[in-house]
Amino acid sequence: MAHPARYSDLDGAAVLITGGGSGIGAALTEGFVEQGAKVAFLDIAAGPSEALRDRLGKAHGSAPLYIRCDLRDVEALRAAIGQAEAAHGAATVLINNAALDDRHEVADVTVDYWENNLSINLRPHFFTAQAVAPGMRAAGGGSIINFTSTSFMINHPDMPAYTAAKAGIVGLTKGLAGKLGPWGIRVNAVAPGWVITERQRELWVSDDALAVHVARQCIREVMKAEDMVGPCLFLASGASRMLTAQTMIVDGGFL
Template sequence: MMPSARFADLEGASVLITGGGSGIGAALTEGFARQGAKVAFIDIADGPSLALADRIEKDLGRRPLYLKTDIRDIEALRASAAKAAEAHGDVTVLVNNAALDDRHAVEDVTVEFWDNNQAVNLRPHFFSAQAVAPGMKRAGGGSIINFTSTSFLINHPDMPAYTAAKAGIVGLTKGLAGKLGADGIRVNAIAPGWVITERQKQLWVTEQALAAHVAKQCIKQMMQPEDIVGTVLFLASDASRMLTAQMLIVDGGFL
């Protein structure tokens, strides 16, 4: 269920979301569109991204701008950020959501695998922020929301390159917040717990594992992509005007 709260300042805002075509990202794309924002989203998969844009246009009468981009290609990422600004005005909300949580054993990791993992899970967070920061300064401020994960907080054993990147995002968030705050740009991180997306269902969810996880949450309900939207909208809006350099955990109370 999408959040019922409305944030008046998000209506007409220029929003850029990475990984916005599926999973949590698709819920964010829809959530911001429902606030009346002008949404551009980056993804690499045409099928789900175009279907999402079609559905939102049919439901809401406004179409998010899909920008096909391989976020490992920094010049392409910069070009897509520029296209978003050209279409909707200077980006004032950036959501760095894109990630790849492939499992991997320590003994199997090569230098190439490690570098590719960081090129998806950490490096683009900096360069997308770098790309939109001048426009946010011109606009008088903005909000950057970086997706980290509770995986590095629970000592997840099966994806060390990923957990390293997700921990790094917290450091990046704090460093950018310290640098950009003087220009009215807030930078925060959100750490979701186990959100049951279609990808999770296809690859890793079992009835037993899910039941055991939910049993450890304070709120005994399965987390879904829509459960992350409200927190991101709050961080994007002026309701969180003096909140920066923080990591908000949204995990149903697992930790």
């Protein structure tokens, strides 16, 4: 479904999205393609990503650029960003969306598990920002949007490494905003509540738990991946030109 708002400055803008092949990321990829942006997205899962690329190419006459990348490999990440820049020019919008929200018990976490978890959920946010910042500075500005989560705000008990990473993203967002702001680069975070993607339904959603959660929201509707598109379009566009170092909570009013 096409987003009702149109942002003229996103038409033709170079946009880079991590984890853009499924879930929230796929909705973001489609949302920015619909705005006329030149979208490149990174994802480790080739099958769903290629299917998304092909579907959007048929629907819009111009396919986004899909680059397979394991974000844990920083050199591969830098190379992928260089490939996107060669195709579309320097990105003026970066969305750090990729994440892995596996549940884990405190007693079961090893050093290797901890390091791997943060190498997916926190570390790439810094290195993607580091890679795109020079191009944004040369362009006179840009927007970096980091996906955090309300999970650490509600004391979620079942994924402490993940919630630590998501809390760290807020600190990283504020630090980068302070450093990059003089160059016209805005850095904000989006904190979704419980967005019911296909992965969530397969692994963790029960009808009873979902009903209880939605009943605590002010807006008592199930949140979908598409509900994250509007906030990101706004933060990416000049409509939010003086908004930086902020965390936008999008949770239907749960908090």
